[in-house]
Amino acid sequence: MTALHEPHIACHIEDLTVSYHEQPVLWDIDLDIPPGVMAAVVGPNGAGKSTLIKAVLGLVRPVAGHVRIFGEPVARARRRVGYVPQRQSVDWDFPATALDVVLMGLYGRLGWFRRPGRTERARAMTALAEVGLEDYAARQISQLSGGQQQRVFIARALVQEADLYFLDEPMAGVDAVTEAAIVTLLRRQRDAGRTVVVVHHDLQTVARYFDWLVMLNKRIIAQGPVSEVYTAENLRAAYGGQLALINALDLAGGGEARPGA
Amino acid sequence: MPELSHTLVTVALAAALMGTLAGVLGSFLVLRGQALLGDVISHAALPGVVLGFMVSGSRDFLSILLGALLAGGLAGLSVQWLRRGAGLKPDAALGVVLALFFAAGIVLYSQVQGRPGSAGLQVFLFGQAASVLRTDLMAMALVAALVLALVLALWKEFQFITFDAEAARAQGLPVSALETLLGVLVAVAIVLGLALAGVVLMVAMLIAPAVAARQWVDRLASMVLLAAGFGALAGVAGAVISAQAAGLATGPVMVLAASALVALSLLFAPGRGLLARLALRWRARRALHGRQVLAALHGLELDHANPDHRSEETMLDAYLGTRAAPQLERLAREGLIRRERHGPEGRIHWELTDAGRARLGAGAADSDRSGA
Numbered sequence: 001m002t003a004l005h006e007p008h009i010a011c012h013i014e015d016l017t018v019s020y021h022e023q024p025v026l027w028d029i030d031l032d033i034p035p036g037v038m039a040a041v042v043g044p045n046g047a048g049k050s051t052l053i054k055a056v057l058g059l060v061r062p063v064a065g066h067v068r069i070f071g072e073p074v075a076r077a078r079r080r081v082g083y084v085p086q087r088q089s090v091d092w093d094f095p096a097t098a099l100d101v102v103l104m105g106l107y108g109r110l111g112w113f114r115r116p117g118r119t120e121r122a123r124a125m126t127a128l129a130e131v132g133l134e135d136y137a138a139r140q141i142s143q144l145s146g147g148q149q150q151r152v153f154i155a156r157a158l159v160q161e162a163d164l165y166f167l168d169e170p171m172a173g174v175d176a177v178t179e180a181a182i183v184t185l186l187r188r189q190r191d192a193g194r195t196v197v198v199v200h201h202d203l204q205t206v207a208r209y210f211d212w213l214v215m216l217n218k219r220i221i222a223q224g225p226v227s228e229v230y231t232a233e234n235l236r237a238a239y240g241g242q243l244a245l246i247n248a249l250d251l252a253g254g255g256e257a258r259p260g261a
Numbered sequence: 262m263p264e265l266s267h268t269l270v271t272v273a274l275a276a277a278l279m280g281t282l283a284g285v286l287g288s289f290l291v292l293r294g295q296a297l298l299g300d301v302i303s304h305a306a307l308p309g310v311v312l313g314f315m316v317s318g319s320r321d322f323l324s325i326l327l328g329a330l331l332a333g334g335l336a337g338l339s340v341q342w343l344r345r346g347a348g349l350k351p352d353a354a355l356g357v358v359l360a361l362f363f364a365a366g367i368v369l370y371s372q373v374q375g376r377p378g379s380a381g382l383q384v385f386l387f388g389q390a391a392s393v394l395r396t397d398l399m400a401m402a403l404v405a406a407l408v409l410a411l412v413l414a415l416w417k418e419f420q421f422i423t424f425d426a427e428a429a430r431a432q433g434l435p436v437s438a439l440e441t442l443l444g445v446l447v448a449v450a451i452v453l454g455l456a457l458a459g460v461v462l463m464v465a466m467l468i469a470p471a472v473a474a475r476q477w478v479d480r481l482a483s484m485v486l487l488a489a490g491f492g493a494l495a496g497v498a499g500a501v502i503s504a505q506a507a508g509l510a511t512g513p514v515m516v517l518a519a520s521a522l523v524a525l526s527l528l529f530a531p532g533r534g535l536l537a538r539l540a541l542r543w544r545a546r547r548a549l550h551g552r553q554v555l556a557a558l559h560g561l562e563l564d565h566a567n568p569d570h571r572s573e574e575t576m577l578d579a580y581l582g583t584r585a586a587p588q589l590e591r592l593a594r595e596g597l598i599r600r601e602r603h604g605p606e607g608r609i610h611w612e613l614t615d616a617g618r619a620r621l622g623a624g625a626a627d628s629d630r631s632g633a
Contacts, residue, residue: 054427057430057431058430058431059427059430059431075433078431078432078433081431083428083431083432085425085427085428085431089425089427090424090425091292091294091424094292094423094424094481095292095475095478095479095480095481095483095484096420096424096479096480096481097479097480100480100481101424104417104420104421104424104425104428104429105432107417107418107421107429107432107434108429108432108433108434109432110417112414112415112418113414115416115417116417140479156428160432
């Protein structure tokens with residue numbers, strides 16, 4: 001049996017480089033995400049955050065670098081990884097109910113020629129209950145609100161009972177109540193020992209929601225516990241001149257005083 | 262009522278098979294937004310048909326169909342190459358390939374005019390019911406059964422890659438291989454229908470039954486089954502009707518039948534249909550009571566802390582969720598509200614009269630006190 005490479009790290013990335021039309025979108029990415037954290041990946045638009053997740057999962061081919069999930073190549077560790085893509089990557093007018101979509105989370109596990117049966121339906125209903133949508137199981141996905149659609153996507157990942165979850169902007173475009181609900185259920189996963197990695201769009205809430213932080217702008221700017229990484233210096237390095245209100249953020253250690261504070 | 266001759270039965274069966282396959286595969290094509298790819302494969306089949314004829318001699322239907330399949334497949338691959346390799350947008354790649362292959366087909370077709378048996382090729386432009394007699398119905402049924410069996414066996418995989426190909430790939434499904442297989446099945450469905458529907462209009466048999474079916478049902482399985490039924494119905498209707506008149510091409514009649522199904526579905530389907538939506542709006546208008554309108558006007562007065570507040574009519578429509586004009590006219594006739602033109606564009610506004618306030622009565626007084 002081949003030796004595991006960095007088995008105690010949930011997600012180990014080295015030298016990862018992704019190019020698009022000969023332009024580097026991600027370059028020289030060295031990233032280690034320890035198990036059991038709730039990590040945020042932040043960076044300005046075009047920083048390569050979604051590309052990073054896709055490259056890790058093998059949806060985009062890197063030109064350099066390697067990825068290991070709990071020590072194994074991704075192709076072998078697929079059972080242990082759940083993925084929640086961006087909500088708008090899908091046509092929600094597709095003829096399916098919420099339960100149908102969650103069941104699809106089990107298709108990889110079922111294998112060829114097997115149909116989802118009673119066990120699978122029960123597990124899908126449990127996942128829907130975990131996101132608070134058990135009453136919507138038979139609802140058409142086109143009739144769900146944006147926040148409900150997002151939660152259905154999360155349930156589809158949860159039904160896999162993975163050890164590591166990647167979510168791409170799960171809280172973009174949802175109302176405050178749904179956002180709080182999503183954070184709560186992700187925290188429950190983290191507290192149960194799972195690892196959660198979220199591409200997050202809102203700097204204001206990073207320190208409140210997450211305990212691990214990765215700052216990215218084509219290269220890794222900083223990574224580590226939120227309390228150490230969420231500094232004005234790192235934000236400036238990641239966002240350049242794009243952040244007018246660094247002062248207004250609640251920063252660790254070397255942050256400047258807030259105006260009027 | 263035409264007699265059920267052996268010919269007619271054969272024609273009907275072939276058309277039913279072809280329509281069923283087109284409905285099933287067309288459903289996936291439409292849901293993936295790739296209806297035009299079906300058009301490209303159909304048109305691209307023409308040079309394959311002519312080459313198959315040139316290579317094998319006129320009597321060999323099988324090699325003609327094989328030529329069609331190969332040409333269609335090559336066209337599909339060309340579209341991929343143009344998109345990935347040359348970075349063409351989807352519609353440009355589709356247009357280029359369709360035009361190229363079809364033009365080549367027409368040129369080849371004109372070259373073989375005058376050869377023995379070439380008159381039979383015209384069938385492939387717009388379809389001809391009688392051409393079915395030259396095909397082996399058993400072979401066609403066998404191929405159709407194989408295609409349907411594959412769709413059934415790979416049902417959940419096809420469903421997943423149609424809805425969310427990325428998530429499917431992330432779970433380890435071989436998405437590219439599955440998409441290629443789906444494309445091949447589409448090409449087979451097209452080729453089987455070419456003699457009946459013709460290259461020019463075959464795409465409509467892929468799209469129309471699926472679009473019609475989508476209006477009625479909300480699950481993929483139901484949609485595919487219904488599309489199969491619609492496809493078979495349009496196919497049989499087209500084939501049987503065109504067989505009655507000599508010289509009437511089958512493809513156009515099938516397409517007219519399929520389009521009639523689409524029109525009927527868009528009009529009459531419960532929920533999504535036009536009539537259903539109109540009925541819903543009419544019911545909402547009828548359910549609107551005068552009291553709700555008065556209460557809305559009064560609420561707005563309180564919000565603006567202005568007893569003479571005028572509210573714009575279209576704003577009231579938006580709040581009440583329906584066209585309020587009939588109710589507003591009625592209330593005005595009873596003297597409970599008053600109409601005015603207001604604002605720089607002179608739009609219609611409404612305000613409560615004292616009589617209207619009195620009609621709201623104790624309820625209004627209560628809301629005043631609680632500041633609602």
